[in-house]
Amino acid sequence: MLLYIARxxxxxxxxxxxxxxxxxxxxxxxxxxxxxxMLGQEATPQALASLRQNLGLNDPLYLQYIHWVGxxxxxxxxxxxxxxxxxxxxxxxxIPVTLELTIFAFLLAVLIAVPAGxxxxxxxxxxxxxxxxxxxxxxxxxxxxxxxxxxxxLLSLTLGWLPPSGYVAFAQNPVRxxxxxxxxxxxxxxxxxxxLTRMLRSSLLEVMQxxxxxxxxxxxxxxxxVVFKHALRNAMLPVLTVAGLELSSFLGGAVITETIFAVxxxxxxxxxxxxxxxxxxxxxxxxxxxxxxxxxxxxxxxAYSLLDPRISLGGASx
Amino acid sequence: xxxxxxxxxxxxxxxxNPLRKKRNKSYSKLMKNKLAVCGGIFVVLLxxxxxxxxxxxPFDPTKQNYGQILKPPSATHWFGTDTLxxxxxxxxIFGAQVSLKAGLISVGIALTIGIPLGMIxxxxxxxxxxxxxxxxxxxxxxxxxxxxxxxxxxxxxxSLNHAMIAIGLVFTPYFIRLARGEVLAxxxxxxxxxxxxxGLRNFSIMMRHVxxxxxxxxxxxxxxxxxxxxxxxxxxxxxxxxTQPPTPSWGAMLAEGQGYISQxxxxxxxxxxxxxLAVISINVFxxxxxDWLDPKLK
Numbered sequence: 175m176l177l178y179i180a181r182x183x184x185x186x187x188x189x190x191x192x193x194x195x196x197x198x199x200x201x202x203x204x205x206x207x208x209x210x211x212m213l214g215q216e217a218t219p220q221a222l223a224s225l226r227q228n229l230g231l232n233d234p235l236y237l238q239y240i241h242w243v244g245x246x247x248x249x250x251x252x253x254x255x256x257x258x259x260x261x262x263x264x265x266x267x268x269i270p271v272t273l274e275l276t277i278f279a280f281l282l283a284v285l286i287a288v289p290a291g292x293x294x295x296x297x298x299x300x301x302x303x304x305x306x307x308x309x310x311x312x313x314x315x316x317x318x319x320x321x322x323x324x325x326x327x328l329l330s331l332t333l334g335w336l337p338p339s340g341y342v343a344f345a346q347n348p349v350r351x352x353x354x355x356x357x358x359x360x361x362x363x364x365x366x367x368x369x370l371t372r373m374l375r376s377s378l379l380e381v382m383q384x385x386x387x388x389x390x391x392x393x394x395x396x397x398x399x400v401v402f403k404h405a406l407r408n409a410m411l412p413v414l415t416v417a418g419l420e421l422s423s424f425l426g427g428a429v430i431t432e433t434i435f436a437v438x439x440x441x442x443x444x445x446x447x448x449x450x451x452x453x454x455x456x457x458x459x460x461x462x463x464x465x466x467x468x469x470x471x472x473x474x475x476x477a478y479s480l481l482d483p484r485i486s487l488g489g490a491s492x
Numbered sequence: 493x494x495x496x497x498x499x500x501x502x503x504x505x506x507x508x509n510p511l512r513k514k515r516n517k518s519y520s521k522l523m524k525n526k527l528a529v530c531g532g533i534f535v536v537l538l539x540x541x542x543x544x545x546x547x548x549x550p551f552d553p554t555k556q557n558y559g560q561i562l563k564p565p566s567a568t569h570w571f572g573t574d575t576l577x578x579x580x581x582x583x584x585i586f587g588a589q590v591s592l593k594a595g596l597i598s599v600g601i602a603l604t605i606g607i608p609l610g611m612i613x614x615x616x617x618x619x620x621x622x623x624x625x626x627x628x629x630x631x632x633x634x635x636x637x638x639x640x641x642x643x644x645x646x647x648x649x650x651s652l653n654h655a656m657i658a659i660g661l662v663f664t665p666y667f668i669r670l671a672r673g674e675v676l677a678x679x680x681x682x683x684x685x686x687x688x689x690x691g692l693r694n695f696s697i698m699m700r701h702v703x704x705x706x707x708x709x710x711x712x713x714x715x716x717x718x719x720x721x722x723x724x725x726x727x728x729x730x731x732x733x734x735t736q737p738p739t740p741s742w743g744a745m746l747a748e749g750q751g752y753i754s755q756x757x758x759x760x761x762x763x764x765x766x767x768x769l770a771v772i773s774i775n776v777f778x779x780x781x782x783d784w785l786d787p788k789l790k
Contacts, residue, residue, distance in 0.1 A: 192631035315772035320764030426636030448646040464634040
């Protein structure tokens with residue numbers, strides 16, 4: 175087990191290193207001058223020269239990378255081009271907002287997926303099964319931005335139940351915060367809930383064919399006990415792993431959702447930074463997102479191998 | 493010279509007939525999957541819309557008509573008009589061209605780069621596979637797809653072509669992984685050993701023997717990724733980094749309509765509905781092909 179964890183940890187370090195090269199390369203290796211990219215076509219030669227000097231763009235590329243990584247390791251992700259605020263400070267102010275949205279959306283996805291998946295699998299072929307299948311199929315196909323606009327039109331403008339957009343910090347006004355988070359959470363969580371429903375249904379159907387489930391029925395256990403005490407526990411394992419691994423697409427979804435609902439999180443930050451060509455902020459934000467995904471994937475791998483020792487044995491032997 | 497040829501033709505005919513029968517039976521299995529058939533029909537409809545857009549669209553999609561601004565759906569304008577008085581139905585029909593082009597070309601780029609890399613990685617294994625190709629793939633997969641596509645599109649400059657390149661590059665690691673996995677499963681099979689023993693070169697073995705055997709899963713994945721690419725293009729255009737005005741794009745139309753959602757909801761509803769229908773149709777069609785090609789489900 176320790177060997178497996180050490181191997182995974184080594185791989186994680188290699189991937190983090192490659193991620194850092196890619197993030198650096200995205201802005202620096204592409205054809206053209208990064209300074210003109212950042213300042214735009216109308217920049218004066220003096221402004222360009224000054225920016226090149228400040229960013230160390232006159233140094234060889236490998237030196238630029240070493241300086242940049244050295245800064246990152248010390249928590250210096252550079253400064254925003256728009257207001258010269260340290261990128262790290264900007265990220266630290268946005269991360270809690272995206273984290274809150276992600277948690278709400280995840281909880282909503284699980285709250286929908288678990289009952290829907292169970293009903294669909296236990297009553298296979300019933301009307302509920304068809305309803306769930308249609309929901310799952312639609313959920314994975316609906317674009318988040320269209321769903322967001324439909325929600326605003328229906329729940330806000332037509333029925334007047336919820337405010338259309340905006341954000342208030344939880345500490346400032348918890349009730350208003352939760353009310354404002356409902357629609358963004360639905361828009362972000364519906365895709366994951368559809369995927370989890372599909373996965374839980376197929377996973378549960380597979381587990382229900384197992385010998386120990388048949389034994390459970392044979393010894394006279396009630397269906398409720400068989401499903402909840404025995405089948406669900408095993409069926410949830412792959413579902414939870416997938417849910418953990420979905421963090422990457424969740425963060426991608428947050429970009430769109432936060433833009434539609436004016437939620438000031440990481441996603442909105444990236445879009446605004448891209449549109450205003452504030453590349454140090456873009457670099458810092460995508461580096462943070464990629465690092466978060468790699469580290470969460472590592473933790474999921476370890477947690478899964480602890481729950482199912484066959485994984486680590488298989489992984490170590492490869 | 494003629495006789496042996498005739499003989500082999502006869503033998504082939506004898507062998508082909510049962511195969512044809514099997515394929516017909518298999519086709520009927522695909523046709524029985526009603527959801528997949530419905531999806532397939534809508535996909536064909538979309539292709540027809542895209543190809544014959546100039547003939548089918550009732551109005552010029554870029555022609556502004558200030559006397560017809562924000563008109564609701566009517567007999568003249570079935571889907572209403574937008575903020576510049578342009579006919580929404582015509583723009584949606586021409587938007588199908590953009591969406592399908594984006595979906596197919598992006599996936600084409602991903603396939604062109606991903607399949608050779610994945611096949612080489614899986615076939616030869618070793619240092620390049622374990623430490624270079626697969627680790628770079630892992631690193632690329634660490635980035636949220638949309639964020640990476642957004643950044644690439646922003647760096648390359650906002651346009652449909654750049655959006656397609658960005659989406660194609662973002663999808664490439666999925667095909668590298670899939671092709672590699674499939675080749676790993678095939679390389680230990682007896683027919684590969686036999687081909688090696690008969691002295692065939694590695695390149696010939698990969699192209700003539702392994703490639704046809706890994707094509708099924710790749711086709712399914714490519715079909716499903718066309719749907720994802722359509723959403724990705726629409727997302728980039730929605731954020732202003734994809735198709736540029738006045739070219740009609742479903743994502744950009746949706747973004748334009750968002751500001752007028754209370755006065756003219758049709759501007760956002762219809763393009764979104766078409767993105768949804770296109771994606772769900774391709775998804776169910778792809779699922780149908782998957783079930784059709786999966787030997788375990790036969």
